Amino acid sequence: MLIRKLFKAEMAHVVPGAYTQRCNHLHGHSYKFELFLESTQPNDANMVADFKAVKDTGINDFFDSFDHAVMIWKKDTLAPMINQINPERHMVVPFVPTAEMIAKACFVVCQAILETGPKLSGEKDARVSKVIVHETDTGYAEFGEKDLESDRFPSIALDEWMISGGIKTAWKEKTWFERVKAFLKTSAPAS
Numbered sequence: 131m132l133i134r135k136l137f138k139a140e141m142a143h144v145v146p147g148a149y150t151q152r153c154n155h156l157h158g159h160s161y162k163f164e165l166f167l168e169s170t171q172p173n174d175a176n177m178v179a180d181f182k183a184v185k186d187t188g189i190n191d192f193f194d195s196f197d198h199a200v201m202i203w204k205k206d207t208l209a210p211m212i213n214q215i216n217p218e219r220h221m222v223v224p225f226v227p228t229a230e231m232i233a234k235a236c237f238v239v240c241q242a243i244l245e246t247g248p249k250l251s252g253e254k255d256a257r258v259s260k261v262i263v264h265e266t267d268t269g270y271a272e273f274g275e276k277d278l279e280s281d282r283f284p285s286i287a288l289d290e291w292m293i294s295g296g297i298k299t300a301w302k303e304k305t306w307f308e309r310v311k312a313f314l315k316t317s318a319p320a321s
């Protein structure tokens with residue numbers, strides 16, 4: 131059984147070296163994130179999982195981190211100026227923030243949040259099967275379980291992410307980030 135939840139965020143990024151010149155400089159998109167969960171066993175309410183419960187384990191905070199934020203590669207020429215560009219809401223990450231890499235990051239992080247968090251709705255073997263990141267109305271990137279074995283995209287290296295204080299203070303579930311970082315350090319081969 132497959133269920134899907136949509137998250138939205140307005141976010142700016144830079145894709146240095148992109149073929150499309152207008153992506154080379156700071157610009158924004160209305161992102162849509164589709165999170166797909168799969169399970170063979172229902173919980174007591176005959177659901178894969180209650181999405182409200184899943185969101186409360188940190189997944190809502192993770193997607194909310196992107197909203198009205200700037201995501202930038204740590205080696206981008208703008209990175210040293212990030213506190214002037216958006217002091218409140220920025221994420222400096224160890225990869226070029228393409229839709230592809232954001233999709234991989236969403237998959238890895240959401241799967242880890244689910245795996246390490248409390249099963250608030252009594253979900254049994256619910257897991258993230260894929261994430262689709264729509265950067266525009268016409269283009270998306272997808273990363274899912276089927277990609278794990280042969281994936282050659284860079285590691286998302288969550289322990290190297292620098293997330294601004296303004297984003298972190300808005301998180302309702304305060305433990306997910308440290309929990310997931312610790313988990314990925316030891317266990318996720320393709321993260």
Ligand SMILES: [Zn+2]
Pocket residue numbers: 143145153157158159265
């Ligand atoms: Zn873009």
